[in-house]
Amino acid sequence: MKKLILILMLAAIGLAGLDCAGQKVQRYGMVLGVKEEKIPEYTKIHADVWPGILKMIEGCNIKNYSIYLHQLDDGKHYLFAYFEYAGDDFDADMEKMKDDPLTRKWWDICEPMQIPIKNRQEGEWWANMKEVFHTI
């Protein structure tokens, strides 16, 4: 039972490790749906994200952040995000990001294009996934 709690905690906070430069990072994998008719717009704005958004991501210690798109067998389209967190307080950095007016404006544009997964945890928009494997 203790082991299960530990596993769930690790899944919730991201899994810690070292990146290729030997820096301590926590890895995160997240998923949500994207509306088919919004894919061209979503793709277009993400090919040229506002500089202030990229600066805020960096300032909140998020790095090596990629988003992938694929249509699955249910015919729906999903976005899969991978990033590494290099700071000391993920929750505090996420609060900082949430309080940034430009980021809120960006999210106001992105969120109507997205369809969050129903089983996401309270407070999540993108659903945190469980890491089942990692090798450096």
Added chain:
Amino acid sequence: MKKLILILMLAAIGLAGLDCAGQKVQRYGMVLGVKEEKIPEYTKIHADVWPGILKMIEGCNIKNYSIYLHQLDDGKHYLFAYFEYAGDDFDADMEKMKDDPLTRKWWDICEPMQIPIKNRQEGEWWANMKEVFHTI
């Protein structure tokens, strides 16, 4: 049209960039399904992957390789993989991996637990996803 072909080519070969140590890498995001009843076994073997498999992954220039698991709204379970390729010839390294008897043995165990996405390209098992965003 040329731009579309370039985008499709980049999606097929992974997107190039620098990792945190300044090394040239191509990033890959991949997806497939996993049978619900096989999740405990899949998770268990991936928590303790055979050393020879990890050595072959490293020898084929694959690094920072993570696999995530999540149940989506269709009730099915999916595996999402993210890794970075640091070599000069991805196809040749994949052939090398495919020719390794231990890797084939590992795949013989894993593949019956997996359900590949129907729209995967010819020759794919895991379906390559399109990268729509990246920041370092």
